[in-house]
Amino acid sequence: MTGRILLYGATGYTGRLIAEQAAGRGLDIVLAGRDAASVAKVAAPLGLPHGAAALDDAAGLDRLLAGVAVVLHVAGPFSATSRPMVEACLRNRVHYLDITGEIAVFEHCAAMGAKAAAAGIMLMPGVGFDVVPSDCLAAHAARRLPGATRLTLAMSGLNAMSRGTAKTSIESVAKGTAVRRGGRLTEVDTVPRRRFDFGKGPVDGIGVSWGDVSTAYHTTGIPDIDVYFETTPELARIMGLPRFVRKLMGTAPLQALLKKAVDRMPAGPGAEHRKTARALLLAEVEDADGRLLRSRLEVIEPYALTVETALLIAGKAAAGAVRPGFGTPAGVYGPDLILEIPGSRRDDLNA
Incomplete structure (x- = not known):
């Protein structure tokens, strides 16, 4: 059984592209971001459920993640946005994916690998063209x-x-x-x-x-x-x-x-x-x-590739194909994933 995916940052350029493709493929996905009205404008034409919470609102993020299996975080710059979402995923035992290319974010997630493994979740930044x-x-x-x-x-x-x-x-x-x-x-x-x-x-x-x-x-x-x-x-x-x-x-x-x-x-x-x-x-x-x-x-x-790889990996994670802890795309899914x-x-x- 496939779990639900939360797309956070759905109002941005890449977020909109991912949302459109997800809707067309009938994925179980919820659109989210910090501003409810802006998210609703993206979600309504696509017929997708939606929610909102600011990243500095821990209780709001917890409500947003209820019933979610995977967060696909696409709201950058990730140097400012990744940590609060990673913490929310750890609290709620939800797998974390993002599309960063920022070295500091990768290293932070790697440092959090043991906590993620203990929580039974996977932290995998960089599921787009980066990297x-x-x-x-x-x-x-x-x-x-x-x-x-x-x-x-x-x-x-x-x-x-x-x-x-x-x-x-x-x-x-x-x-x-x-x-x-x-x-x-x-x-x-x-x-x-x-x-x-x-x-x-x-x-x-x-x-x-x-x-x-x-x-x-x-x-x-x-x-x-x-x-x-x-x-x-x-x-x-x-x-x-x-x-x-x-x-x-x-x-x-x-x-x-x-x-x-x-x-x-x-x-x-x-x-x-x-x-x-x-x-x-x-x-x-x-x-x-x-x-x-x-x-x-x-x-x-x-950018077209980012849409495809993000949805491919989110789908795998939502279906339970994960390795708890910190992971890289090829480290978890193998060198032939891109093919x-x-x-x-x-x-x-x-x-």
């Missing part, structure tokens, strides 16, 4: 080369983002680039740069603080991890700024101004872009003897 395809590709690459000591992930096709993703990116602009060294998270001041071939010739890549710096370690145990994006003009301009300028951009007044500017952006990529765009991911693993293997994964557009999404193709580039 399902990259986590699955990392696990596949590690499976190909047992004993790998270094993992490099690179991604292409992430040049359109929602307002929420843009605001999360703004929050990290003043920080160094996160990497994993010797199993420990650290930051490097110099922005890493490399070239990658996604299949159409070498392109420039730039190091980023992506969630896999956390999750890929928990999934594979590989001690040294770096993540790169294909360089875009916008990314090159931001990351090319002097460090002191980026630090200045991290101050509260400038953060507020930058986020206000984001509010004037389109809510997110349009329907045609979501339908036609693709993303490519590369994984490179190397062991202590210098053996090196590469694999590539092609998937549908990142359950139509349009996904994985290739091994060398033996």
Whole structure:
């Protein structure tokens, strides 16, 4: 028997996309958010039940979670929203999923793993494009080369983002680039740069603080991890700024101004872009003897993929396919999870 799913953050860009698909598939899902009137406007046309509670209202969240098996939390930025929902899920013994890509959120959930296991629930942040395809590709690459000591992930096709993703990116602009060294998270001041071939010739890549710096370690145990994006003009301009300028951009007044500017952006990529765009991911693993293997994964557009992977994993969790404690997508469901999404193709580039 499948339990009920609570979608918290249903009024945001990604939340609306997930709600529409869930309604079309007849899932047992309740829409929720902090504002009752706003949630009702989304739920009514879809014929879905709905509720509301602010994240700082513990009693309200407890009422919202009554009778729920799984929370799919999509209200970012998760650095501000994840903890109260995780605590509510622990109190009410409800499985927790979200679509974050924020390293601090992954690490916090990992630290809460023992409490989650004791409560019999699963904490699995990152069930969207952050980080399902990259986590699955990392696990596949590690499976190909047992004993790998270094993992490099690179991604292409992430040049359109929602307002929420843009605001999360703004929050990290003043920080160094996160990497994993010797199993420990650290930051490097110099922005890493490399070239990658996604299949159409070498392109420039730039190091980023992506969630896999956390999750890929928990999934594979590989001690040294770096993540790169294909360089875009916008990314090159931001990351090319002097460090002191980026630090200045991290101050509260400038953060507020930058986020206000984001509010004037389109809510997110349009329907045609979501339908036609693709993303490519590369994984490179190397062991202590210098053996090196590469694999590539092609998937549908990142926001369209987030809808599919979030609903796929929420459905599995609601049906009881869980592992209590902290989990990663590939760690719990295996490297081939991403291949359950139509349009996904994985290739091994060398033996």
